[in-house]
Amino acid sequence: MKTVRALIADDQTMVRQGFTVLLNAEPGIEVVGQAADGAEAVAKVDELAPDVVLMDIRMPGLGGIEATRRITSSATTTARVLVLTTFDLDEYVYQALRAGASGFLLKDATAAELAHAVRVVAAGEALLAPNVTRRLIAEFSRLSAEPRSLPRARTGNLTERETQVLSLIARGLSNAEIAAHLVVADETVKTHVSRILLKQNLRDRTQAAIYAYESGLVRPGGA
Known part of the structure; x- marks a missing residue:
């Protein structure tokens, strides 16, 4: 089975390191890099060619939404973006999904949920859990x-x-x-x-x- 290459983009060092440890402990997943902001994430995607980018939304400089848009619209990469958020109805998550993200994940997810999310997105599926993501899309489409x-x-x-x-x-x-x-x-x-x-x-x-x-x-x- 092909190893899933992951990149973690978050401005909090502890989050990046914690997710790196959790994912590297999972069979078939390897964290190939980290980024502290959106601009670095875009550059690292070009450099490292990850399969999945775990993207924080709120970061200094280039934020996660614009970074997601640049990554998913690029003709030189097939990387998919999994948005990281603190709240399941974060107002910015819908914008990130519109920008091309394949789904979102709460930062307090368990190691098993984290690994599952990475594998699902890497396989080309969307993380569209009926109990959460459907509600989010329905709620924020009202704002569009x-x-x-x-x-x-x-x-x-x-x-x-x-x-x-x-x-x-x-x-x-x-x-x-x-x-x-x-x-x-x-x-x-x-x-x-x-x-x-x-x-x-x-x-x-x-x-x-x-x-x-x-x-x-x-x-x-x-x-």
Whole structure:
């Protein structure tokens, strides 16, 4: 199994060192570097080519949101960003997700939760836990612009079933839950998800969920 290379970006030395110790103790994960601010994180991504960046939001100089945007929009890296935050409804987390982060993790997470999050994001999935991240996306999409009707130019290439799957992703359902809801095989759902991401040029499930909310396909708090 390929070792997951991680970079930790946080302005607190104790946080960086603590996470480094915890992750290096996990099989299949190696911390290849640390950064004390966003600018250093961007530079270290170019230098070290990590698979996952654990990114603090509030850092001096270049903050975590802009650093996330630069990393995820770069054509020279495939690194995914996992946002670190103190509160699960941090107002800046939604901005970070919009900037391209694949999910977020509370700083008081256990070693097992931390390792799981890194592995999930490295595997190309989004850390979209229904009990937390769905609530966050729904809450902060209220703060964004008024949802618009789904633009025909961007959604006309989705089939009716793909549109159904996208709306269920936005509500935080896993592939297995979507499969059960639609009474189809798990592999069929995986195929639909892959096609949605490809057609809409989205990085992962988190970005798909945000797109569904902001485009108006799913309304915050809607059924």
